[in-house]
Amino acid sequence: MSIILIVDDDPDSLWLLQVALEGRGHHVVLAGDGQSALEMAGHCLPDVIVTDWNMPRMDGDVLCERLKCYPALALIPIVMTSARSPPLDRTGLWNIFLRKPIDIETLATTVDSLVTKRLGNNSIRSHCGAAPLCRWPAEALKYWA
Template identity: 45%
Template sequence: MATVLLVDDDPNILRPLRVLVEREGYRVLTAEDGQAALAVAAIESPGLIVTDWMMPRLDGVDLCRRLKGDTATADIPVVMLSAALPPEPEEPLWDVLLLKPVPIGRLIKAIHGLLDGPPQEVSGRMSGH
């Protein structure tokens, strides 16, 4: 099971996002800002990071710069979520940019795509027969 690290300073976004991603069968870790995300990424080596851009202490763009600058985390794919267009970096720092409000289906599709296909189904469908 792949691990997804969700990074956002707004608990009202982080909590429901966690539930949605867990329902897709992924292990979910969370961080409230880029600084905390760096610490979690160093310890846990997530398969994917979904981060907000505008956060205190260390924003999403700087988080991506630091991740890409460290050989231990440079290859972790990143989905950047933003209510506004972040500054265009000289080199790619994230794999997917999604503007808020993000349709849930689009976010889930991006997560599946970056993690090489759908996760294992956690629970089968029950028939009413």
């Protein structure tokens, strides 16, 4: 089962995307801002991240930058969503950009495609043993559980 991390400060958007992706067999993890998402990504190592651009504390753009700083998180495919157009000099931080309002079928198909491609790449998963990779020591994770 694939793990999808959805990041958005709008609870209605989180719920809608969660229902759509869980209906396609994905396990969905939710975060309300980039800071929470970064912590969750380090804990659960999602297969795909779907993030909004505009959020409090840490926006989607900064989240993408921070994810690229950690080897275990840097290769996770990212779907950026926003009602505004992204600046052209930042487009390398995510894999796909979808303009809001999002067509749910397009998003679901995109996520399915990214998951298939990621899970089909054995070199990404081959270094994962019984426990997922994480940059934090196991004793630090008990505070997030």
